[in-house]
Amino acid sequence: MTSRQLGAARVRLFLATALAFSCGANVGFAQDVKDSADHPLFPSRMPGYSISNYQKQEFGSYKLRTRPPQVVEGAYTRLHYYLKDTSKNPGGVAIRRNYENAIRSIGGEVVYSDDNVSVMKATHAGAEVWAELQASVKNPGRIYFLHIVERTPMKQVITAEAMYAALQKDGFVALDVHFATSKAEILPESRPLLEEVGKMLSKQADLRVGVEGHTDDTGTPAGNKTLSEVRARSVADALVALGIGRDRLVPTGFGQTKPVADNRSEEGRAKNRRVEIVKR
Secondary structure (H helix, E strand, O other): OOHHHHHHHHHHHHHHHHHHHHOOOOOOHHHOOOOOOOOOOOOOOOOOEEEEEEEEEEEEEEEEOOOOOEEEEEEEEEEEEEEOOHHHOOOHHHHHHHHHHHHHHOOOEEEEEOOOEEEEEEEEOOEEEEEEEEEOOOOOOOEEEEEEEEEOOOOOOOOHHHHHHHHHHHOEEEEOOOEOOOOOOEOHHHHHHHHHHHHHHHHOOOOOEEEEEEOOOOOOHHHHHHHHHHHHHHHHHHHHHOOOOHHHEEEEEOOOOOOOOOOOOHHHHHHHOEEEEEEO
């Protein structure tokens, strides 16, 4: 076969793969691992692939391979797809381009792309959904990985009364305040939580508290110290805006120096990124 014929054959294979994908061809489902399923954001997989590994969490976090990397939290799904018949291998590039086209077709966007990874974002079922597709380096086209996070805040069940009880018992309460990545900007999803803090402080007019910021160990110690300080001040400012006297709040940043979990796991790092209200 000449190089021109080979190139034409590859084009035909790519077009056939794209057509089957866009039309919802579902091949290989019989080999899927038990209790697995395609994510609703991508209801149709590449033809010929089966799900070889599957994980679903009601709430988790994942570090996207963007530059710089960013962590997103919410309902998390991990899918590994495997192609048994290697003669039908479309190649890693074809796989990524098909998923990129699929995300664009529903109004989404490709946020980042390099030689091996595509990071995509779309709105689905009222939630901001992030998806990362990675083709296997060792087995190009035969295996690909899909990580999907539906970015919704963890439901905060902690009330003003519960916070005050924790302060009386333990002297502090840890808050899962969400900030923009590497910034002090508080995301709107954290407003209900801060409103509960404001209610507690309003009811306990004599209570004076420290607002203490903490980070994981990603980055430099100096940078994390600065980030924790500005985040603590940002929370204090939000409470002042809710009517709490600034003289009742003492914002402080400790950076990465007081971890409460193992920084070697993403779950541990998520726990270390926190703001604590401390009784004074």
